[in-house]
Amino acid sequence: MTIAKISDYPMPDQSRLPQNKTNWQLDPDRAVLLIHDMQRYFLNFYDADSRLIATMTQNLEQLRQWADQHGVPMVYTAQPYEQPAEDRALLNAMWGAGLPASTPDQQAIISPLTPKDGDVVLTKWRYSAFQRSDLQKRMQNWQRDQLIIGGVYAHIGCMVTAIDAFMNDIQAFFVADALADFSEQEHLEALKYVSSRCGQVTHTQAIVASTMLELTEQWLYEKVQKLVEEEELDPAENLILYGLDSLRIMQFSAELKQYGLDIYFEELGQEPSIEHWWNLIQSKQAAKVA
Template structure:
């Protein structure tokens, strides 16, 4: 059956959240922000003027701004408009034709959360954001092992993604006031399950109060991409093949020094790959820390 029109409800307050079983501490240098399925199609089942949706959107905007300011990668999921029956498979039995029965403009992420140029948008095929995507591989390449989750729907995709993150040794943080659901009961079900079985439940204010320190791998990748004007880089490929020259290596060494990381031109030039440069930076930061 298709999703029915969703009645509004009161957003659960932080003081009513269930107790977390773990005591994980969110660290911006380890985290990725996942904005889950905030597409027009899924939001249209709510009253757009409801305080619930206004709150969720406002909090996700705050989280995204915080992520950009603290070098936290931002990843979106979005179901495709075209979903062949073989790809949609059992979802048809559970939810009917879904988004493909709508119009193509409903596939878009809502305007308030339109992805920035450097954000990642993953095609979503199943409840979990990890299923049939390279989210896990990306997080491993970024050396990130914490996933902040917000979006819709809390007890379906958000919760199942948190479960799979946990099973992949990634600490999930479900942002209790940056998700929405079919009802308050199901919203609280997601908070209860995650807090007691696979992760931490946290609120927006607690997330945006965390400030990153040091250099992160996404920062390094962005700086290198700017140096050689390439959008996609193989982390193991020699950067000389992308057009990197000695002048730019010296420039990058100076930028690192400005961040308090002293790595010489000779060290950078010995093995000029993204992976090796990150290893050098990470090692220096660990010694300093």
């Protein structure tokens, strides 16, 4: 029996998240981000214009950007398109033959989340990402004991991976709005089980905000001091007069992107002063909140 067509449903918002039994604090130096089974084959069971899948994908992209910014290893799971019956074993009785061997393109992870060089892609044989893989060994080698989980399907592979993480003394962070399932009820049941039995349910913005540096005018002043290697600066003065060059402006633009602020070289270079740059930062922050 293969997977049936899945109807769209609203992504659970923060007001619907269950209460956690744990109060684990996510630490980027201890964490690994797992993007689970985000393959064309599994997403094709949803409507092409599914709002649920669009929201989940956007949130996974945001988590991947957060992981890149904080040096968090990225791990993907992907089921192979050629699965001999003896390898699938009991899965055949539950789900049939799996990914069709005639359509290898269905094995691909969807393009917005395509793995980058250095990311790990695990071959997925069972519900849990730990089964028949070296995920646990990799995490031990990385000296990491927290696993952030997003992808499909919440109440099957994602939830069982969280259970397996718990059984191996790994803290699982189950990202409610970076998951999708067969139905809203099964999605919510998975959240309830994880929160009460094996992990901590969270949401995308909680993860991003947990490590977000508050940008202040004093932070900017001190940052510019380092850029131009001057102790005393006039906030209204053109920074070119302090020796600021285009390379350092580009470096600063790249650093701002790590805080979710797309302020480009041209904007910074048009009027390079602390006052103007602070106004740019404030306007971009306001736009993100609006």
